[in-house]
Amino acid sequence: MGTWYNIIFKEEHKNTGDLAKVIDLRLSSLNQNLSTYIEQSDLNQLNRSSSDGCVEVSDDTAAVMKEALRIYNLSNGAFDPGLGPLIELWGFDKKDTHEMIPNEGSIQEMLTKLTFGKSELNEQKQCIKKGSSDLAINFSAIAKGYAVDELAEVLEKRYGIKNYLVEIGGEVKVKGNNNQGKPWRIAIEAPDPSSRTVQKIVNPGIMGVATSGDYRNYFEKDGKRYSHTINPVTGYPIDHQLASVTVIHPSAMTADALATAFMVLGDKIGYELAEKNKIAVFMIIKTADGFEEQYNQHFKPYLN
CATH class of the missing domain: 3.10.520.10 (ApbE-like domains)
Structure with a gap:
């Protein structure tokens, strides 16, 4: 995800000797499913697919897609994980815009390529039908939060930890108290x-x-x-x-x-x-x- 993570917790009744390894494995699987940096990630394979049909995806990809579509609709399209063409046009993908302002015609053309809202998730078959064959989905504005939730679930369900802080690149989830016995x-x-x-x-x-x-x-x-x-x-x-x-x-x-x-x-x-x-x-x-x-x-x- 191109960032750091930080976990603070109070050990409960179960041995946490392998916790770091378990956390790293879960993060690795999340990257393998949701990363745009890893060429063979589940998300990139979906993005490369030119199929007009429903493409089978992993549990993680389906879960994030479901919430992404919900927030897209809730916000009337303000949250759009298919924004890539516009980001590239403005040069923010390369971190070097050269202070260039795209012309109106180019902007309008790119707007026609934003088809994320037309995408569909079939939960029963766990597959995604993209809004267009060339749609490239980027979950960078939601995946960190999902990963935080997933790591918190590992702490709670696998180790019975009830007092913790999980942070990935500034996105945070807490429960219980800190090491001083006070609320986070x-x-x-x-x-x-x-x-x-x-x-x-x-x-x-x-x-x-x-x-x-x-x-x-x-x-x-x-x-x-x-x-x-x-x-x-x-x-x-x-x-x-x-x-x-x-x-x-x-x-x-x-x-x-x-x-x-x-x-x-x-x-x-x-x-x-x-x-x-x-x-x-x-x-x-x-x-x-x-x-x-x-x-x-x-x-x-x-x-x-």
Whole structure:
């Protein structure tokens, strides 16, 4: 996944001598199924398939696809794992945009290639029918959260561990207490590209926590800022005042995807969607004087 992971736990009644090995094996299988870096991964084999039919996939791929389609529909397409053609057009896939702005015609052409929403998952046969034969799916905005959930399940079901913190690249899930016997406290980073400071401390309880922001990966041209977060509805980088959004949800996978969706939608539409669906959300919004915080009633209990 191109990032780090961190697990802290209190050993319970079972021997955890082989835990590191078991965790690494599970991560290896997750990569083998969901990675876009591994040429023969389950996901890449699906992406390379030119079949118009339903392609059989692994348990992991099917599980993530199911939730990805749900969040796609919930967000009216703001969360789109088939966004690759637009990301490539803007140059963010190579981390070197050359500060080039694509022309309108090219953007509109790429929008016609975003067919993720037309894809179908057949749960009974555990197969996926892509929205188009050339659709390439990338689960980078949801797979880390799914992996966090899966590692938490290993701790709980295999080892009976009830006090733990699991983190993969900033996506977190906690349960019980820390080593001091106190509830876990998770820091939300301030949207400052020049340093790493804390904006807020939350006590998530038995929950997953995911944050998405646009303050580290962007370029500026002619006085305008272009974020790496692209709106799959318009084809352009997001252009609103939302700098960071944090979601707390029982599933780290769901929190991961929702944070991305809300980041695309912005502070007004994203907040309304969170309220409508009773999702705990915390937003940091750019203002003329700096930043302001906004969170709903579902997030408030986690600030105690």
